[in-house]
Amino acid sequence: MDAKVLDARVHDAPHPFDVATRVECADGRWQGATSDDYHAFVGQFGGATTATLLRALMQHPERAGDPLALTVNFCAPVGNGAFDLAPRLIKATRSTQHWSIDLTQPEVGVAAFAAAVFAQRRETWSHQPTEMPQTPRYEDSPVYGRAGVAASWIRQFEFRFAENAPNFTGTPHVEPASAHTKVWIGHAVPRVIDLLSLSAIADAFFARIFHVRGELLPIGTVSMTTYFHVDAADLAAEPITAVLGVADANVFHKSFSDQTGELWSAGGRLLATTHQITYFKA
Amino acid sequence: MDAKVLDARVHDAPHPFDVATRVECADGRWQGATSDDYHAFVGQFGGATTATLLRALMQHPERAGDPLALTVNFCAPVGNGAFDLAPRLIKATRSTQHWSIDLTQPEVGVAAFAAAVFAQRRETWSHQPTEMPQTPRYEDSPVYGRAGVAASWIRQFEFRFAENAPNFTGTPHVEPASAHTKVWIGHAVPRVIDLLSLSAIADAFFARIFHVRGELLPIGTVSMTTYFHVDAADLAAEPITAVLGVADANVFHKSFSDQTGELWSAGGRLLATTHQITYFKA
Structure with missing residues (x-):
């Protein structure tokens, strides 16, 4: 077996992210399953759930356009194993589609559901009033150690904190620290960032309360909305394997x-903005 | 008839906002209707639609807790007249509920649908890292003239711009102007701000593109999410009739x-944050 064949094999091996977010439709029934690579403390990592829901909609034969807005509501932890998906095209106009999709498991009922807008975006006047914050470059930012972390999903991403790297080994902060962080995030196994990656990375920030309190506390995302400011063609024109994530919190x-x-x-382009409301116990 | 009786009559007259967002349930069928007071350029003002959807969920006999997150997807203009509402309790946990609700009209199909999370909020550690921006007081801000505006909904609110009041009577801006505005917003007929008011005022900002371009262009809200950072008890403890709205845009x-x-x-409390994605033609 020559090197070329080996290369092809490596290249053809499906990426862990694509395995984890795989969905299949047979006889009109949509199904997926959790992956051991993307476990969180309780249930599946929300970003993997999000990307799975989005992938099902993107694979739907009636889908037209690219994701524009995606809201995911997390109703209950997604347990290990298979789940059913129920996509529903609510309304289609000439250039937009409104979808919903439920994720159900026998023991849980509805564990998550999402509302999504797809749009065929057209060239118009463009303007980006916000500027990318000054920040150390990806190459100059140290890789964050994830060896000891309990949740497997964290090892599926490479984090390079450009500002306010968390330190969970010391004592909790007496006074609240800043909730503001800047971190380069890419897949741990390199993969070009597509819209599915963006939908997952939107939930890959560490919980703001961990930074503010300097300790791990019970938390859970309740609802998350992501707006995509680029379409698939925009992303393909400028392929990247990491994004700078800037996160903050307003209120606890x-x-x-x-x-x-x-x-x-x-390159300084705002690819997506994302917002979430999170439960905490403190 | 003495003055006291007249006073009582005035006081008892339902507020236009409560009339516009009224919903009724008979024989398990939920219905509402648009109000001439809340027309926008095309269809009903999105904030009135939002508040109507939220009111239906709040009136539902199975509802527990206060609204925490509300996402409304606008699929088509809500035409004049009656509409049906279909609330659905998707999942209930010990302290949260996940709901969806569709708004349909015979000629339109689904014109809007919303996903909402209700929560019974408990006292915890509190922290508001963000600070209210420096801004002229409500009393010192001039009332924005709305006499000439075509859309009736604008006359249902009183706007007092504290920064960057728009001027649509001059020529459009050659260079893009700031999208950032600060404006006090209350009901034109004074009404204590409750969670329904917040849900409507979340859509009462003028479209950012109007400020940036200095002209009116065709726009429409596609999806809007609002997070409530106070519950009904918090609001009742500090009754107010106007809020300071701070709005901005990142990208067109x-x-x-x-x-x-x-x-x-x-008083400097962040009551709600809201985000939306808007279609524009420019």
Whole structure:
């Protein structure tokens, strides 16, 4: 067996992210399954769930256009194993489609559901009033050690903190620390960033309360919305394997906090913005 | 008839906002209707639609807790007249509920649908890392003239711009102007701000592109998400009739732009954050 064949084999091996978010449709029934690579503390990593829901919609034969807005509501932990998906085209107009999709498991009922808008985007006047924040380059940012982490999903991404890397080995902060972080995020096994990657990375920020309190506390994303500011053609024109993630929080009150996030290309393009509301116990 | 009786009559007259967002359930069928007071250029003002959907969920006998997250997807203009509402309790846990609700009209099909999370919020550690921006007080901000505006919904709110009041009477801007505005917003007929008010005011910012381009262009909200950072008890403890709305945009690209918004109490409390993606033609 020559090197070329070996190369082809390596190249052809499906990426762990694509394995984890695989969906199949047979006889009108849509199904997927969790992957051991993307476990979180309780249930599947929300970003993997999100990308799976989005992939099912993108694979749907009636789908037209690229994802524009995606809201995922996390109702219950997604347990190990298979799940059913129920995509529904709610409304189609000339250039947009509104979809919903439920993820159900026998023991759980509905574990997650999403609402998505797909759009055929047209060239128009363009303007990006916001600027990419000043930040150390990807190449100059140290790789964050993930060897000891309990949740497998964290090892599926490479994090390079450009500002405010968390330290969970010391004592918790006495006074609240900053919730603001900048971190380069890519797949641990390199993979070009596509819209599915963006949908997952939107949930790959560490919980803001971990940074603010300097400790790990019970948390869970309740609802997350991501807006895509590029379409597949825009991303393909400028292939990248990592994005700069900028995240912050505004408020922690009565067991819920918010999180705002931006995903930037190294070239200074705002690819996506994302927001979530998160349960916490503190 | 003495003055006291007249006063009582005035007081008892339902507020236009409550009339516009009224919903009724008879024999398991939920219905509402548009109000002439809340027309937008095409169809009903999105904030009125939003508040109507939220009101239906809040009136549902199975509802528990206060709204925490609300995503509304606008599929088609809501035409004049009656509509049907289909609330669905997707999942309930010990302290949260996930709901969806569709709004349909015979000629349109699904014109809007929403996903909502309700939560029974519990006292916890509280922290608001973000601070209310420096801004002129409500009392010191001039009332924005709305007499000439074509869309009736604008006359249902009182706007007092604290920064960057728009001027649509001059020539459009040659260079893009700032998308950032600060504006006090209350109901034109004074009404204490409740969670329904917040859900409507979240869509009451003028489209960012109007500010940036200095002209009115065809636009439409496609999807809007609002996170409530206070519950009904928090709001009742500090009654207010106006909020400071801070809005901005990050990007305009290929016929869609985003909008970020914050709703503040005069006392410096972040009541809600809101985000939307908007179609534009330019």
